[in-house]
Amino acid sequence: MSEPVLPPHAAASAKPSRPFFLRRGPMEAVAVTVIGLGFLMLFQPFALVLYTYSLVTLLAGTFMFMIVSKFPE
Amino acid sequence: MTTSPHTYADKAAEAAVRATPEPLARRVRALSDKAIAWLFIAPTIALLLAINIFPLFWAIYLSFTNYRANRPNAEVKNVGLGNYSRVLNDPDIWASMQTTAHFVFWTILLQTVIGFALAYLIDRKFRGHAFWTTLILIPMMLSPAVVGNFWRFLYEPQIGLFAYAVSFLTGIPTSEIQMLGSVSLAPWAIIIVDTWMWTPYVMLICLAGLRSIPDYIYEAAEVDRASNWRQFWSITVPMALPFIMLAVLFRGIENFKMFDMVNLLTGGGPGSTTEVASIALKRDAFEAWATGRSSAFAIVLFVAVFGLANIYVKALNRVKQR
Numbered sequence: 001m002s003e004p005v006l007p008p009h010a011a012a013s014a015k016p017s018r019p020f021f022l023r024r025g026p027m028e029a030v031a032v033t034v035i036g037l038g039f040l041m042l043f044q045p046f047a048l049v050l051y052t053y054s055l056v057t058l059l060a061g062t063f064m065f066m067i068v069s070k071f072p073e
Numbered sequence: 074m075t076t077s078p079h080t081y082a083d084k085a086a087e088a089a090v091r092a093t094p095e096p097l098a099r100r101v102r103a104l105s106d107k108a109i110a111w112l113f114i115a116p117t118i119a120l121l122l123a124i125n126i127f128p129l130f131w132a133i134y135l136s137f138t139n140y141r142a143n144r145p146n147a148e149v150k151n152v153g154l155g156n157y158s159r160v161l162n163d164p165d166i167w168a169s170m171q172t173t174a175h176f177v178f179w180t181i182l183l184q185t186v187i188g189f190a191l192a193y194l195i196d197r198k199f200r201g202h203a204f205w206t207t208l209i210l211i212p213m214m215l216s217p218a219v220v221g222n223f224w225r226f227l228y229e230p231q232i233g234l235f236a237y238a239v240s241f242l243t244g245i246p247t248s249e250i251q252m253l254g255s256v257s258l259a260p261w262a263i264i265i266v267d268t269w270m271w272t273p274y275v276m277l278i279c280l281a282g283l284r285s286i287p288d289y290i291y292e293a294a295e296v297d298r299a300s301n302w303r304q305f306w307s308i309t310v311p312m313a314l315p316f317i318m319l320a321v322l323f324r325g326i327e328n329f330k331m332f333d334m335v336n337l338l339t340g341g342g343p344g345s346t347t348e349v350a351s352i353a354l355k356r357d358a359f360e361a362w363a364t365g366r367s368s369a370f371a372i373v374l375f376v377a378v379f380g381l382a383n384i385y386v387k388a389l390n391r392v393k394q395r
Contacts, residue, residue, distance in 0.1 A: 028387060031383075032383070032384050032387055035380040035381075035383060035384055036384060038377075038380060039377060039380060039381060039384075042170060042373075042377055043170050043171060043173070043174035044171075045171045048162070048164060048167060051161065051167045051170070052161045052162055053161075054161070055157065055161055055373050055376060058376050058377060058380045059376055061380060062376065062379060062380045062383060065380075065383045065387075066383075
């Protein structure tokens with residue numbers, strides 16, 4: 001039995017045009033999570049080491065957000 | 074015979090044209106629309122660069138040096154990331170961050186809940202609602218310096234009206250109600266004042282949100298026999314949410330920088346129980362004169378607020394798209 005052949009437009013829509021790390025939606029969500037994490041690390045009262053690394057986390061998240069928010073949807 | 078303002082404007086324009094030297098007039102006429110637009114916004118951009126952008130970049134530069142503002146002639150050395158390392162390993166600054174977080178969390182929560190509740194009530198359009206709206210807005214219009222000073226009097230244990238009211242309601246002697254002197258009550262004293270002052274602002278933004286909801290949506294819900302409770306959670310809250318989030322964003326950013334009220338009410342005391350980040354920053358910059366280190370501290374706060382603003386703008390866009 002031969003395999004069903006999809007029309008060209010259906011095949012194109014089934015396959016994502018860009019990989020995960022080049023799409024705006026998911027990468028913005030990742031950047032926002034990193035910013036949120038950095039924010040919590042900055043203001044948490046539990047461990048000084050988390051506070052120490054909060055700025056790096058915040059900066060990483062912010063720069064990531066600035067870059068990925070320019071990606072196409 | 075009276076001359077209309079339009080004629081005056083025309084005459085003034087004609088006079089300006091006549092007074093402009095011909096070579097300059099020819100040059101202006103040759104400018105494109107885009108060039109004229111740039112010419113008009115250039116002063117604003119120059120002012121913005123001078124007042125906002127330049128100090129930001131100057132603070133970033135200073136945060137990498139050992140510069141001290143009380144020794145302007147001393148040699149300025151590059152210390153690399155040393156100031157950031159000290160700020161991010163200092164337990165006292167860490168404690169001030171926690172105080173800030175406590176203050177921001179409670180003020181935002183109280184202001185949002187009370188502000189939205191007030192907006193919901195005012196939106197009912199009962200008799201005299203305009204008068205009550207004006208009355209509620211008064212605290213927001215006062216200067217923080219005035220508010221700080223008169224709340225200090227209200228909190229006075231012996232003569233203060235606040236202490237008297239609490240004593241009247243609870244039976245606790247007024248001398249024991251030390252709102253600004255008590256370690257456990259002082260943070261709440263500031264939270265109460267900030268909530269009193271800025272709840273009207275949140276109310277105003279929420280009221281704009283509530284007034285933007287079209288009546289026909291409620292009418293359709295009435296036809297579908299939706300209860301008031303259901304209408305509130307399915308129409309009012311989702312449609313007013315972008316406005317509520319905007320209010321939270323504005324107040325959140327403002328309260329992270331909160332300085333004047335805390336400085337006037339407690340000055341960071343008793344001890345360091347109300348020493349929020351901005352007070353710690355002021356002490357580092359203008360009492361310890363560690364300008365480089367305090368610049369690094371300010372940049373850390375800036376990055377935190379900038380990151381927060383990014384999250385809120387994304388959340389706001391998502392809510393608007395619904």
